[in-house]
Amino acid sequence: MPSKDDKASSKIRARLKKNHQGRTRKGDLTRDYQEHQFEDEDTLYREQVSGKGELTRHRTVIGKAEVGQDDGLTIQLDADMENCVGGRVLTVHGRHSIVETSDGTRYQCTVRGLLKNLATDQRNVVVTGDHVLLEPDSQSEWMIVRVEPRRGIIGRTSRGQHHVIVANVDQLLIVTSAAEPDLKPNLVDRMIVSAEKACIQPVICINKIDLVDSSELQPLVGSYCQLGYQVLLLSAETGRGCQQLTHLLVNRETVLVGQSGVGKSSLLNRVAPELERKVNEVSQDTQKGKHTTTAAQLLRLPLGGYVVDTPGIRQFQLWDVIPEEVSGFYRDLRTVVNQCQFPDCTHTHEQRCAVKDGVADGLFDVRRYESYCQIMATGDD
Numbered sequence: 001m002p003s004k005d006d007k008a009s010s011k012i013r014a015r016l017k018k019n020h021q022g023r024t025r026k027g028d029l030t031r032d033y034q035e036h037q038f039e040d041e042d043t044l045y046r047e048q049v050s051g052k053g054e055l056t057r058h059r060t061v062i063g064k065a066e067v068g069q070d071d072g073l074t075i076q077l078d079a080d081m082e083n084c085v086g087g088r089v090l091t092v093h094g095r096h097s098i099v100e101t102s103d104g105t106r107y108q109c110t111v112r113g114l115l116k117n118l119a120t121d122q123r124n125v126v127v128t129g130d131h132v133l134l135e136p137d138s139q140s141e142w143m144i145v146r147v148e149p150r151r152g153i154i155g156r157t158s159r160g161q162h163h164v165i166v167a168n169v170d171q172l173l174i175v176t177s178a179a180e181p182d183l184k185p186n187l188v189d190r191m192i193v194s195a196e197k198a199c200i201q202p203v204i205c206i207n208k209i210d211l212v213d214s215s216e217l218q219p220l221v222g223s224y225c226q227l228g229y230q231v232l233l234l235s236a237e238t239g240r241g242c243q244q245l246t247h248l249l250v251n252r253e254t255v256l257v258g259q260s261g262v263g264k265s266s267l268l269n270r271v272a273p274e275l276e277r278k279v280n281e282v283s284q285d286t287q288k289g290k291h292t293t294t295a296a297q298l299l300r301l302p303l304g305g306y307v308v309d310t311p312g313i314r315q316f317q318l319w320d321v322i323p324e325e326v327s328g329f330y331r332d333l334r335t336v337v338n339q340c341q342f343p344d345c346t347h348t349h350e351q352r353c354a355v356k357d358g359v360a361d362g363l364f365d366v367r368r369y370e371s372y373c374q375i376m377a378t379g380d381d
Helices: 029-036 113-117 184-197 214-226 242-249 264-271 323-329 356-358 366-378
Strands: 011-020 053-065 075-077 085-093 096-101 104-112 132-135 140-147 154-158 163-168 171-177 201-207 230-233 253-258 297-300 306-309
Touching: 029 297, 075 140, 085 230, 096 132, 096 140, 104 113, 113 140, 154 214, 163 253, 163 306, 163 366, 171 214, 184 201, 184 366, 201 214, 214 230, 242 264, 242 306, 253 264, 264 306, 323 366
Parallel strands: 104 140, 171 201, 171 253, 201 230, 253 306
Antiparallel strands: 011 053, 053 075, 085 096, 085 132, 085 297, 096 104, 132 140, 154 163, 297 306
């Protein structure tokens, strides 16, 4: 039986992805005119001049508008509920997605053409972690016909589009390493901003603690702990801290994000050997990791809950975070932003800025402030 939400479906004028249209004219009208002075009088009447490039398309569809959704999907398409089954997207490979239903059955699915063609600012219309509706396309093929509203989205900017890494998670494990590759606190701060924006709990995991003297990390660890962030010192090699990590993962929906080579898959193998994640060594020449995980994968934990193992990233450009709100995602800086003289203060160059004064007086961590300035300078909006 259709739900109340389905009864609310109606005809909506939907914007589709733009199509590229080539030139309609077969020749060069200007050159022909100069050379022949239009000896053929019918030329003027046969020539069609039209727009070139990407043309916007619209189509009337049955569905409902998703007001207030910031996940890039503004329309929820209508579906035949009697013939549909619900499922969760485990991973996406090109045009196909692996979807698992509630009974554990897995299907390789394509995406409904209309759903795929809806205009959106995101790179992929279906992402790992999505709750979707499926219907049989043939005897052996299944098709995703609808993506349910999302929550808990982690994404970044990629080639001018919103690259949603995963959807429907409630915990972000920011995995970094004490060495091989080196720890990058500014990258950690960017991921924290993304988690704060999505109202997801961030946890900072510093792996490979066995390679350094842990006391050297105490100033950095202390600065995050004072702000209320949980920090785990881990070693996938020795098992240090992994029991605490296991407790954090049970009955949660967690995504692991970090650079290549920091040991995301190794940590998962330590806490859940049944997952049998592939691992690789860090390059000794570049001290950078090699991409072992090539696509985000949703994995069911034996003790309960899900984790998402993601490919390594080398940069994390924020999406849909305007400059005016960046300071609000810094727990330390936002305590004094309302004390600045100017209401539109960016806290970078203005006089009588409470944030800058706080940094000068030693109230705030200088490194954290420089991290904030870096985000403002790169224009992650």
